[in-house]
Amino acid sequence: MKDCIGIINLDEKDYSVKNLINDKTISAMPIAGRYKIIDFILSNLTNSGVECIGIFTRKKSYSVLKHLSNGRPWDLHRKKDGLKVFNYSEYDQVYDDIHSFMDNIEFIKYSRKEYIIMCPSYMICNINYKEVLDKHKKSGDDITIIYKNKNNSDSLSKCEELVLDTNNRVNKIKNLDNSKNNVNINMEMYIMKSSLFINIVRDSITNGMYKKVKEYISDNLYNLKVGTYEFKGYLACVNSINSYYEINRDLLNMKINKELFYNDRPIYTKQKDEAPVYYSKESKVDNCIIANGSYIEGKVENSIIGRKVIIKKGAIVKNSIIMDSVVIEKDAIINNSIIISKSIVNKNIIINGSNDYPKIF
Known part of the structure; x- marks a missing residue:
């Protein structure tokens, strides 16, 4: 995984949880008592061997910056590679991440990593990206999207659904169909070559048609080979008050708790010097x-x-x-x-x- 760079895109649609976060970001919300939501994706990347991670967030992201500090809890306090945070763009990641990526394209170019994993912070899971990257390399696909097949519920109402063909390639990406009981949830995690990512950003800037990388991929499924990787572990998405409440209560289930926190890929967080309970x-x-x-x-x-x-x-x-x-x-x-x-x-x-x-x- 040393040939891979991680991009965490904090394009969080937080209007439905404003009562909970005030001026914070979803990624900085507390979960399971002592963790923050962003701890899951950071730990997933570092446990998979990714040593270079860029976080693209909005302005006024003090809460998440304070939590990240120098990246030490995730072993990202390095002279080479390590953790980089880009939060000075004038564009809002929710509506326009293309310009933010373009403004910082040197970070991707000069990282000299062949592959990119782009992912959000609000998908709660414990995943091994090494397995995904290995499958992507063997498949010959341009892009691999990670998805989870699961029963529909209210907590997933704001998610996207992948429509797959018989070869498990993506035919369509659409808003979730609430009438269906069983759906392929788009985990919004994309693996591709860095050169393709740079071309997507430049093409979007040149033609002015796209302001989001995800929109470009969704509209160009027939020009790209877009394959999939099915994740079979626990998945939850923090995109509403009800989903946040449901996820935290799920963690009281010992089976789910063990899968997320007590396997061979632990979740790390910023330590604080506090007395026991x-x-x-x-x-x-x-x-x-x-x-x-x-x-x-x-x-x-x-x-x-x-x-x-x-x-x-x-x-x-x-x-x-x-x-x-x-x-x-x-x-x-x-x-x-x-x-x-x-x-x-x-x-x-x-x-x-x-x-x-x-x-x-």
Whole structure:
């Protein structure tokens, strides 16, 4: 994988999760207590042997830049290759990534890597890209797109679907058909030669027809050989409040948790110097993930608790996600809810959502 460069394109359509992220990016949202969403794709790339990674994000991306720091947690603090972040483009990645890539095309040219893996941050999985690249090299295809065949659900409603022919090549890329039960989800992960990627960017600039690399590929399926790789592990997509809530609760499933975190490809994150969780004698905890630095005196069930959370005596938290640095005062009751970072839930307050529509506080 030393002949491959990783491009993480933060073209996140975050309008549906604005209530959760405020001025942050989806990639910097907390997940599983102590991780950030971008940790999954970064770990997938580095575990696969990719040593040169470029992250293309928007302006005002302080939260994700602070988390990434110099790339040390992912072994990317290198003099050669390593982690590069491009966040000074005047273009919004959601609507126009072609110009951002063109402005920084020297990064790709002078990396001298033969292949590119382009991927988003919001697809949650644990994947070995080495297997994908090996298949791509043998196939003779121009581009390989990674997909997952799975049952349709509301959490996938904003995803794309791949329509395949009998040779598993891509005939069409379209918005998901909600009437179908079983679909091929486009994981928006593309492998191609660096020279082809550069040509796509230059052609798009020259003819002015495309502002997104994904649009170019989708409209030129008959001019390119676009093959596929089927991913068979756990996949989730963070593209709405409901999907974020569902994914975090999935992580309480031991089988899913082991697949993502405890196989031979661990997920890395930025370490913080915090004390272990404190559990008082009165506390009761059942089936939870609780991050370091938290202080638990109340009752917590089927929930994910972030860093430095205080749950005081008599408080009850069920089926909920509590982000970092939240204080839950005495006798408060929280059920089927998402509590945003640095919130204070006052004494005797009741916050009650539902499985389908979690309450945001």
